[in-house]
Amino acid sequence: MAKSNNDFFIDFEKLSRNRTILLVGRNWAFIFLISMLILFSFLGKYFFSLRNFNNIILGVSSLLLLASGETFVIISGGIDLSIGFVMGFVCISSSIIMRDLNAAGYSPIISIIAGSFGGLLLGLIPGIINGYLVAKLRVPPFIATLGMWGIANGLAWRLCEGFPIGFLPLQVRDIGNAYLAYFSPKKGFSFLIKPELTERGDILSLVKIIPIPILLITFILVIFAFILSRTKFGQHTYIIGGNVDAAIRAGINVPLNIIKIYMISSFFASVAGILLVFKLNMGVHTQYTSSYELFAIAAVIIGGASLTGGKGTIWGTIIGVLLIGTLNNGLMMMGLPIFYRFIATGCILIIAILIDQFFPELVHSE
Amino acid sequence: MKKLIIGMLLICLVLSFVSVACAAKLKIAFMPGIADPFYFTMEKGAKAKAEELGVELIVGEYPKAWGPEYQVPILKALVARGDIDLLFTAPTSTEALIPVLKEISDSGIPIITVDTYLGDGDYTKPSNYNFPLAFIGTDNFLGGQVVAGQLALMLGGKGKVFLENTNPDVSSVMGRELGFRAGIKMFPDMELVGVEYCLDVQETAAAQVNAALLKNPDLGAVFGVNVFSAQGAYQAITSAGLEGAVKVATWDATETLIEALKRGEVDLILAQMPAEMGALCVEWGVKYLTEGAEIPKKVIPGFFVFTQENVNDPEAQKYIYK
Numbered sequence: 001m002a003k004s005n006n007d008f009f010i011d012f013e014k015l016s017r018n019r020t021i022l023l024v025g026r027n028w029a030f031i032f033l034i035s036m037l038i039l040f041s042f043l044g045k046y047f048f049s050l051r052n053f054n055n056i057i058l059g060v061s062s063l064l065l066l067a068s069g070e071t072f073v074i075i076s077g078g079i080d081l082s083i084g085f086v087m088g089f090v091c092i093s094s095s096i097i098m099r100d101l102n103a104a105g106y107s108p109i110i111s112i113i114a115g116s117f118g119g120l121l122l123g124l125i126p127g128i129i130n131g132y133l134v135a136k137l138r139v140p141p142f143i144a145t146l147g148m149w150g151i152a153n154g155l156a157w158r159l160c161e162g163f164p165i166g167f168l169p170l171q172v173r174d175i176g177n178a179y180l181a182y183f184s185p186k187k188g189f190s191f192l193i194k195p196e197l198t199e200r201g202d203i204l205s206l207v208k209i210i211p212i213p214i215l216l217i218t219f220i221l222v223i224f225a226f227i228l229s230r231t232k233f234g235q236h237t238y239i240i241g242g243n244v245d246a247a248i249r250a251g252i253n254v255p256l257n258i259i260k261i262y263m264i265s266s267f268f269a270s271v272a273g274i275l276l277v278f279k280l281n282m283g284v285h286t287q288y289t290s291s292y293e294l295f296a297i298a299a300v301i302i303g304g305a306s307l308t309g310g311k312g313t314i315w316g317t318i319i320g321v322l323l324i325g326t327l328n329n330g331l332m333m334m335g336l337p338i339f340y341r342f343i344a345t346g347c348i349l350i351i352a353i354l355i356d357q358f359f360p361e362l363v364h365s366e
Numbered sequence: 367m368k369k370l371i372i373g374m375l376l377i378c379l380v381l382s383f384v385s386v387a388c389a390a391k392l393k394i395a396f397m398p399g400i401a402d403p404f405y406f407t408m409e410k411g412a413k414a415k416a417e418e419l420g421v422e423l424i425v426g427e428y429p430k431a432w433g434p435e436y437q438v439p440i441l442k443a444l445v446a447r448g449d450i451d452l453l454f455t456a457p458t459s460t461e462a463l464i465p466v467l468k469e470i471s472d473s474g475i476p477i478i479t480v481d482t483y484l485g486d487g488d489y490t491k492p493s494n495y496n497f498p499l500a501f502i503g504t505d506n507f508l509g510g511q512v513v514a515g516q517l518a519l520m521l522g523g524k525g526k527v528f529l530e531n532t533n534p535d536v537s538s539v540m541g542r543e544l545g546f547r548a549g550i551k552m553f554p555d556m557e558l559v560g561v562e563y564c565l566d567v568q569e570t571a572a573a574q575v576n577a578a579l580l581k582n583p584d585l586g587a588v589f590g591v592n593v594f595s596a597q598g599a600y601q602a603i604t605s606a607g608l609e610g611a612v613k614v615a616t617w618d619a620t621e622t623l624i625e626a627l628k629r630g631e632v633d634l635i636l637a638q639m640p641a642e643m644g645a646l647c648v649e650w651g652v653k654y655l656t657e658g659a660e661i662p663k664k665v666i667p668g669f670f671v672f673t674q675e676n677v678n679d680p681e682a683q684k685y686i687y688k
Contacts, residue, residue: 163406163622164593164622166622289567337563
């Protein structure tokens with residue numbers, strides 16, 4: 001059999017027929033994640049603890065949402081660069097609604113609900129615009145979403161003028177920091193209600209089980225993973241990404257699907273924005289230095305998607321996000337300076353792309 | 367016909383007086399460092415003083431991120447107007463802005479640096495960065511020492527502290543870090559257990575402080591050097607349920623931080639005086655342009671320390687950044 005041009009000194013084709021290599025290659029991200037968890041438990045004190053795992057999960061909660069929305073877009077062969085700033089825009093808008101309604105005399109719960117739903121609805125608009133630009137006006141996704149990136153940022157800035165939005169109802173923080181269950185050696189097991197503790201030792205030994213925001217995120221992810229893998233809409237998303245001409249010939253309404261896909265992406269960005277309000281107890285605009293969209297795309301690719309479209313799963317994205325988060329946290333618990341963490345994430349991404357390039361048969365099942 | 371001509375002559379006369387008056391009005395330009403509450407408040411102070419003195423304040427576009435690559439293009443566009451009499455700016459790099467500002471200074475526009483400085487900030491000795499008229503800003507090193515001292519007071523002279531910094535290449539916050547380190551060294555029973563950089567992203571700051579809390583269960587205090595690092599710090603501490611137990615010291619008195627101080631989530635705020643800085647720039651600038659006054663090479667307006675005890679005092683309110 002003639003060697004392909006890709007071969008350097010390694011016969012990739014022969015390798016790809018090896019069963020073990022195939023298994024490792026397909027699940028490399030997952031295996032890497034488990035290895036890191038084991039490694040960091042030895043290298044960093046306190047790494048292997050419920051509190052730290054809570055910290056990791058909470059730290060990546062925004063990224064989980066953003067990357068899941070991005071998964072749909074990347075599978076369809078597009079890209080969405082606006083998610084970071086849409087998140088910031090929704091964060092600012094919903095917190096302004098909450099603050100102003102509360103100040104006008106409405107009850108905190110009404111203000112919070114109105115703010116959340118208001119923000120969510122506002123956040124769908126960028127998705128509609130992005131989808132329309134890409135689907136009907138044939139603007140390349142990179143450019144279309146880059147435009148929205150700027151617009152969302154400008155709007156957020158105009159609304160908050162650089163200042164964070166405070167003076168929100170106190171319940172906001174309580175919800176954002178709530179857990180499903182608590183266990184305290186002193187007060188025992190408690191469901192949803194945080195036990196009153198005053199001693200520092202007691203506070204530190206309080207075991208907090210499953211943050212409420214994470215429950216919500218899991219719920220949303222399960223629904224959308226189902227949509228992606230088991231519904232016609234999900235199938236169509238893959239087909240559009242794999243071969244858009246085949247999709248058109250098969251009678252799929254490609255423009256409408258594309259609009260829906262970008263709406264899903266900005267929906268996830270909106271949920272992330274609202275969640276941020278609950279986490280921070282204030283509205284903040286997204287900083288230029290945060291690069292949320294870059295890490296979201298990185299997570300999706302690490303999780304097994306291809307930038308050309310047609311491949312990828314929500315589960316893979318979750319692994320990708322956890323990988324980035326664990327890497328960051330583990331290195332931080334070890335005491336490594338922040339610059340090395342950026343380098344590490346970059347290296348992982350390159351490895352992911354290389355595996356995608358040279359082992360296409362490994363990563364993507366036939 | 368005669369009436370018409372006289373009428374038009376009068377109008378021309380009035381118009382020329384007005385335009386001469388406008389042209390005679392001094393134009394002071396302000397090029398901020400970045401879009402954030404500190405600089406917005408500085409602009410407000412400068413504007414108020416400019417109105418009081420009857421000069422025009424022209425404000426450059428606020429850069430979206432910190433750095434010469436963002437600031438220099440805007441700065442050049444601002445100066446290209448051609449009618450600026452004086453420029454005050456916060457250089458976003460101690461080195462990279464030297465040639466750019468030197469060129470502007472050589473073209474006849476005097477420069478004042480505010481909040482950050484060129485080189486090492488000493489414009490009295492011979493160097494390639496001694497052309498600015500003055501540096502008007504906070505002594506960040508001193509401020510860092512003050513925070514260290516105040517935290518030592520709160521903790522009774524002993525305990526572990528953590529520093530949540532933002533950008534390692536910004537002179538102001540690095541000055542605060544150095545001052546803080548020096549201040550903590552003066553208390554032998556206090557220990558600085560770690561320093562992290564969040565690059566102005568609040569969530570990163572929260573994650574870093576969370577990790578610090580985990581690694582040091584007996585942590586006594588955290589100092590967040592700017593708005594975002596401070597907000598991230600107290601967010602982490604309150605979600606761990608440790609507000610009050612772990613003291614939080616912050617820098618810059620935005621309304622949200624003051625609110626947090628009142629709620630007991632933050633224990634100390636060091637307020638700079640950005641409005642005062644802006645006003646001083648305008649005032650000294652006008653003095654220099656109109657009277658040729660000798661202005662001091664370094665003007666330090668000082669700071670105000672907010673604690674839970676004095677946060678509601680009426681005299682303290684004017685130091686809040688609004």
